[in-house]
Amino acid sequence: MYFAGVDIGSTMTKVVLMDNSGNLLSAIKGPTGPEYRQLANEVMRQALEQASLQIDDISYIVATGYGRLNVPFADRQITELSCHARGVSSLFPNVRTAIDIGGQDAKCMKIDNGRLTSFVMNDKCAAGTGRFLEVTAATLGIRLEDMGDISLKATKKIQISNLCTIFAQQEVVALLSRGEKLENILAGLHDALASRIAALARRLGIKPDLVLTGGVAKNTGMVRAMKESLDCEIFVPEEPLLTGALGAAILAKETYMKAVAAGEALPTKSRRLEKATFFS
Numbered sequence: 001m002y003f004a005g006v007d008i009g010s011t012m013t014k015v016v017l018m019d020n021s022g023n024l025l026s027a028i029k030g031p032t033g034p035e036y037r038q039l040a041n042e043v044m045r046q047a048l049e050q051a052s053l054q055i056d057d058i059s060y061i062v063a064t065g066y067g068r069l070n071v072p073f074a075d076r077q078i079t080e081l082s083c084h085a086r087g088v089s090s091l092f093p094n095v096r097t098a099i100d101i102g103g104q105d106a107k108c109m110k111i112d113n114g115r116l117t118s119f120v121m122n123d124k125c126a127a128g129t130g131r132f133l134e135v136t137a138a139t140l141g142i143r144l145e146d147m148g149d150i151s152l153k154a155t156k157k158i159q160i161s162n163l164c165t166i167f168a169q170q171e172v173v174a175l176l177s178r179g180e181k182l183e184n185i186l187a188g189l190h191d192a193l194a195s196r197i198a199a200l201a202r203r204l205g206i207k208p209d210l211v212l213t214g215g216v217a218k219n220t221g222m223v224r225a226m227k228e229s230l231d232c233e234i235f236v237p238e239e240p241l242l243t244g245a246l247g248a249a250i251l252a253k254e255t256y257m258k259a260v261a262a263g264e265a266l267p268t269k270s271r272r273l274e275k276a277t278f279f280s
């Protein structure tokens, strides 16, 4: 038996396939475009190809993320919060607080025994999300993937006073033209972002173990800045981008197994992937 989690995030789309022992068979990630439905079909096709499976081999599929209502072949939709909580606790069983920093929002979750108990989130403004870093990387002409490592070379931190994404860009350019070093500016920029998210997390209350997840957890500078802002140890999954899709696949497996144990009717529909037309 096989299970799938499809996470259509605001910025990245992720798919995880697993078997009934919880072994990962494939994991696909790619940028989210405007056509969620076609994208869902395409990433699923790639994941199946990687695992040498057909869509009808999958017993249960959970869709999550911002675009979860656009996964035509899913059996159930579950919120990103519950999927992240489940995915994070499968990797870190002692997690009590998880912070998911994605492309367009940041969410802080309280977790007890693998289940989400409460949360706070910022989805109102790009400042305090991955988008802030993406826009800054583009302004500076550097790769997003390199930003964190560059900031770790700082010898001092230049304080960024503008928290608004647009005004912060102007400030960064002005600081560079004044001769400030890129690494010192970036260290200050990561601190500004981290202190915003730390304030959000403090509203919820922080209990160890604390896990940082979502794509921004790939940024080493953000992990450093979050550690300093929260003054506590932070655990990071090996593939933080995939945690939501992983949680969705685990919840697919658990939903299916529970239904089997209870003798409930299970999905019998014959699934068909639609052809994506916008991929070359």
Ligand SMILES: Nc1ncnc2c1ncn2[C@@H]1O[C@H](COP(=O)(O)OP(=O)(O)O)[C@@H](O)[C@H]1O
Pocket: 008, 009, 010, 011, 012, 013, 032, 065, 101, 102, 103, 104, 105, 129, 130, 131, 133, 134, 144, 145, 146, 213, 214, 215, 216, 217, 218, 219, 241
């Ligand atoms: N290799 C990387 N290095 C640094 N940051 C990254 C990397 N890959 C993705 N990101 C960040 O992760 C964000 C997307 O994270 P993700 O959790 O997939 O968001 P969403 O679920 O909202 O689509 C991007 O905005 C970007 O800032």
Ligand SMILES: [Mg+2]
Pocket: 009, 010, 065, 080, 102, 103, 214, 244
């Ligand atoms: Mg997400």
